[in-house]
Each structure stands twice: as C-alpha cells, then as structure tokens.
Amino acid sequence: MKKLINNPDNFVRESLEGMAAAHPELIKIHFDPHFIYRADTPLQNKVAIISGGGSGHEPMHGGFVGMGMLDAACPGEVFTSPTPDQMLEAAKIVNSGAGVLNIVKNYSGDVMNFEMAAELAFSEGIQALNILIDDDIAVKDSLYTQGRRGVGTTILAEKICGAAAQQGYNLKQLADLCRKVNMSGRSMGIALTSCTPPAKGSPIFELGNQEIEVGIGIHGEPGRQRITFTSANEMTEILATSIIEDSAYSRILREWDTQIGEWVEVELTNPPLRTGDSVLAFVNSMGGTPLSELYIVYRQLVKLCEQDGLKIVRNLVGPYITALEMQGCSITLLKMDEELIKLWDAPVKTAALRWGV
Incomplete structure (x- = not known):
C-alpha cells in the first residue's frame, strides 16, 4: 500500500x-x-x-x-x-x-x-x-x-x-x-478496481484483470453482477439503461x-422516468477515474437520454462521492421541475x- x-x-x-x-x-x-x-x-x-x-x-x-x-x-x-x-x-x-x-x-x-x-x-x-x-x-x-x-x-x-x-x-x-x-x-455505479482503506492496508475485495463489478456500493459492497471488461460506451449503456428502465x-x-x-x-x-421528462445528469468518479474518462461517459449518456426522450437540463461531472481511490463511476438521473x-x-x-x- x-x-x-x-x-x-x-x-x-x-x-x-x-x-x-x-x-x-x-x-x-x-x-x-x-x-x-x-x-x-x-x-x-x-x-x-x-x-x-x-x-x-x-x-x-x-x-x-x-x-x-x-x-x-x-x-x-x-x-x-x-x-x-x-x-x-x-x-x-x-x-x-x-x-x-x-x-x-x-x-x-x-x-x-x-x-x-x-x-x-x-x-x-x-x-x-x-x-x-x-x-x-x-x-x-x-x-x-x-x-x-x-x-x-x-x-x-x-x-x-x-x-x-x-x-x-x-x-x-x-x-x-x-x-x-x-x-x-435514481443512481447506479460500476467498479473497475477495488480500493484500500488505510487501516486495512489491502484491497477490500478482489477483481480479476478483466472483471468489473456492476452495481457496486460506495463501501465496496457487491452489486448485481460481475461481467467481462468492456468499452466505455457499453458500460455507460448498462448503467443508463438500468436507471431509465427502473420501474x-x-x-x-x-x-x-x-x-x-x-x-x-x-x-x-x-x-x-418517462419520455419528455427533464433531468439533471450526474456522472461521478468513484475516486480513481480521471475527468477525461468521465466526459467520455457523459458523452454517451447524452446520446442515450436523447434516444429515450429525456431532456438533460443541468449536469454535474466530477469526483463528488468517492470510495477512496476506486476506479469506476456512477450515474445519477434526477427528474427536474x-x-x-x-x-x-x-x-x-x-x-x-x-x-x-
């Protein structure tokens, strides 16, 4: 460490x-x-x-x-x-x-x-x-x-x-x-790596070199599933689609x-969420993901929201709720009035x- x-x-x-x-x-x-x-x-x-x-x-x-x-x-x-x-x-x-x-x-x-x-x-x-x-x-x-x-x-x-x-x-x-x-x-996150609490001195969970955790919690809690590492666009679609289609x-x-x-x-x-809704789109770093990568995620999120008839009226992009140095991101969509x-x-x-x- x-x-x-x-x-x-x-x-x-x-x-x-x-x-x-x-x-x-x-x-x-x-x-x-x-x-x-x-x-x-x-x-x-x-x-x-x-x-x-x-x-x-x-x-x-x-x-x-x-x-x-x-x-x-x-x-x-x-x-x-x-x-x-x-x-x-x-x-x-x-x-x-x-x-x-x-x-x-x-x-x-x-x-x-x-x-x-x-x-x-x-x-x-x-x-x-x-x-x-x-x-x-x-x-x-x-x-x-x-x-x-x-x-x-x-x-x-x-x-x-x-x-x-x-x-x-x-x-x-x-x-x-x-x-x-x-x-x-509504929110959902994804982890590319674990993180290391100072008092523990070792990662709090293990991910294989080609694994990502979909639905990770901010304390390293497991999410919905582990899948094989894929592109930024595909990871963004997994998160955004899950949020938009949530009942x-x-x-x-x-x-x-x-x-x-x-x-x-x-x-x-x-x-x-329904077609025609206005939303605030929040793309958040889990701590170890640089802003340049978050903008790639936001770029794809804009396209996906447009496809589903959601109007992004405000946004927030950056590391605002993190899990130490974990690499990954979360997406939040907030319906606005x-x-x-x-x-x-x-x-x-x-x-x-x-x-x-």
Missing part, C-alpha cells in the same frame, strides 16, 4: 486539520467529537442542514459545508458511520432555533445513529427531522442496508435543500422538498415526528462546489 498518510490511526483527524487550514473563511472544525461546520453559523431564522457518513468518500460530506449547502457534516472513521454524539453536538452549534434537517444515506449505521441523535436533540429542545436518501437501483438489500442504498442523489439533495434553506424554507417545507428530491433520483419503487420509511417526539412510518414511491432547477442554480460556496458568487 502506498498512500500519502502518516499513521493510519490519525488519518481522519489529520485530513480534517488540513481542511481547516485550507478553508478558514468557509468552515471550522470541532474535534472530539469531530464535525465540520460553517464559519458563519448559526444563521438567524434559518433551518440548519446536517449530513454525515464514513470518511473515504470525500468531498462528501465535509466538502459541501458552506453557503447554499450544508451547515455541518459529521465524518466517521473510514467507511464507518459517525456517532450520535457527533450529530448532537453539531446540531447544538448550528441550530438557530428554526430546527435541523438531517439528510441521511440509507446505510444501517447511519440510519441508527442519526435516529438516536434526533431523539437526543428532541430531548434538548431542538427540532430535528431525518430524511433518508435511498436512490441506488442496483440492489434492494445489501451488506449495509435494508432497501436501496443512498448514493449520488445525496449530493443533489444537499445542494437543492441547502439553497432552499438559504432562501427561508421552514423545516416542514425542507422535509417535503428533500423527499421530493429522493423520490425523483416504480415503493417502500415504507421511518421518520421522526418533531411535534410528538415519536417515530412514524411514511410510505413513498419513486415514479419511473422549475422549483428544482431554480434551487440548483442558486449560489453556492463550499470547498468542493461553488457557483454564482
């Missing part, structure tokens, strides 16, 4: 220290427990937005803390969920009194710990509401989840909801918006009711995403 690290045990802390030194005008870092928060927080009468997850997926989530996106992000150890005390302490710092929206990827550890954090926040007088993202169409259940995993739509929800919070949406409006984004997004997906999710302080069940359904387009276009200023400022 060759990595730019010192002691693997200090990997996350030293990375956070470097991030704080690089972006003092945007963020501050709280240690023990670790979390990243906006330098100008709390903002009066603004709902705060928090997300988090295991480290190793940078720039998600810490790179998206700033104006027009997240108010705080809680990083766990590599591929390990953050703990409830991180989320609670972050909520205390960023809460202005308007409440906190937690955007939670559908991984068992994240779900459990954010649920505990919401209950603790409620006991301390903070209104905290958790909304799950479960957009990965590759599998129904995986090593880490019950139901679909949360992947690329997470970033899009953080941007769109962050803009809405900046514009004054209240907690209920933000929760409804976040559900809408989740129900409008309606219904499930029941648990959400914290801030009024009664109890968990309630909410039934949600993702409607399928006028509200989502306006919120996507709104100004944002974070370490990893910025425009309009």
Whole structure:
C-alpha cells in the first residue's frame, strides 16, 4: 500500500486539520467529537442542514459545508458511520432555533445513529427531522442496508435543500422538498478496481484483470453482477439503461415526528422516468477515474437520454462521492421541475462546489 498518510490511526483527524487550514473563511472544525461546520453559523431564522457518513468518500460530506449547502457534516472513521454524539453536538452549534434537517444515506449505521441523535436533540429542545436518501437501483438489500442504498442523489439533495434553506424554507417545507428530491433520483455505479482503506492496508475485495463489478456500493459492497471488461460506451449503456428502465419503487420509511417526539412510518414511491421528462445528469468518479474518462461517459449518456426522450437540463461531472481511490463511476438521473432547477442554480460556496458568487 502506498498512500500519502502518516499513521493510519490519525488519518481522519489529520485530513480534517488540513481542511481547516485550507478553508478558514468557509468552515471550522470541532474535534472530539469531530464535525465540520460553517464559519458563519448559526444563521438567524434559518433551518440548519446536517449530513454525515464514513470518511473515504470525500468531498462528501465535509466538502459541501458552506453557503447554499450544508451547515455541518459529521465524518466517521473510514467507511464507518459517525456517532450520535457527533450529530448532537453539531446540531447544538448550528441550530438557530428554526430546527435541523438531517439528510441521511440509507446505510444501517447511519440510519441508527442519526435516529438516536434526533431523539437526543428532541430531548434538548431542538427540532430535528431525518430524511433518508435511498436512490441506488442496483440492489434492494445489501451488506449495509435494508432497501436501496443512498448514493449520488445525496449530493443533489444537499445542494437543492441547502439553497432552499438559504432562501427561508421552514423545516416542514425542507422535509417535503428533500423527499421530493429522493423520490425523483435514481443512481447506479460500476467498479473497475477495488480500493484500500488505510487501516486495512489491502484491497477490500478482489477483481480479476478483466472483471468489473456492476452495481457496486460506495463501501465496496457487491452489486448485481460481475461481467467481462468492456468499452466505455457499453458500460455507460448498462448503467443508463438500468436507471431509465427502473420501474416504480415503493417502500415504507421511518421518520421522526418533531411535534410528538415519536417515530412514524411514511410510505413513498419513486415514479419511473418517462419520455419528455427533464433531468439533471450526474456522472461521478468513484475516486480513481480521471475527468477525461468521465466526459467520455457523459458523452454517451447524452446520446442515450436523447434516444429515450429525456431532456438533460443541468449536469454535474466530477469526483463528488468517492470510495477512496476506486476506479469506476456512477450515474445519477434526477427528474427536474422549475422549483428544482431554480434551487440548483442558486449560489453556492463550499470547498468542493461553488457557483454564482
């Protein structure tokens, strides 16, 4: 293993220290427990937005803390969920009194710990509401989840909801918006290689020289199948066709009711994409794939969307939700309407995403 690290045990802390030194005008870092928060927080009468997850997926989530996106992000150890005390302490710092929206990827550890954090926040007088993202169409259940995993739509929800919070949406409006984004997004990824967590020192799974994993998870979880290595166009078609042809997906999710302080069940359904729909097309690197290759994927994705009558109205191409140095990519298609387009276009200023400022 060759990595730019010192002691693997200090990997996350030293990375956070470097991030704080690089972006003092945007963020501050709280240690023990670790979390990243906006330098100008709390903002009066603004709902705060928090997300988090295991480290190793940078720039998600810490790179998206700033104006027009997240108010705080809680990083766990590599591929390990953050703990409830991180989320609670972050909520205390960023809460202005308007409440906190937690955007939670559908991984068992994240779900459990954010649920505990919401209950603790409620006991301390903070209104905290958790909304799950479960957009990965590759599998129904995986090593880490019950139901679909949360992947690329997470970033899009953080941007769109962050803009809405900046514009004054209240907690209920933000929760409804976040559900809408989740129900409008579908994702799927592919891996060409494995990756090596610093503490492990060896790849987390093995792929043959001519093998690729279709439907890979961001922690290296297996997907739908392993196939023989093929061209970029054919790999793009596998991902895009699977997303476009995905049927309606219904499930029941648990959400914290801030009024009664109890968990309630909410039934949600993702409607399928249809001819004539406008979409945001997101082509994401898993960490080791260069931007030049991502544009080859995007080139083919545009052709496939046009063939199916989908209009790409916005796009995002780059390494935004990674799995350390894994080679591969994921595609996310998010159905857009006028509200989502306006919120996507709104100004944002974070370490990893910025425009309009």
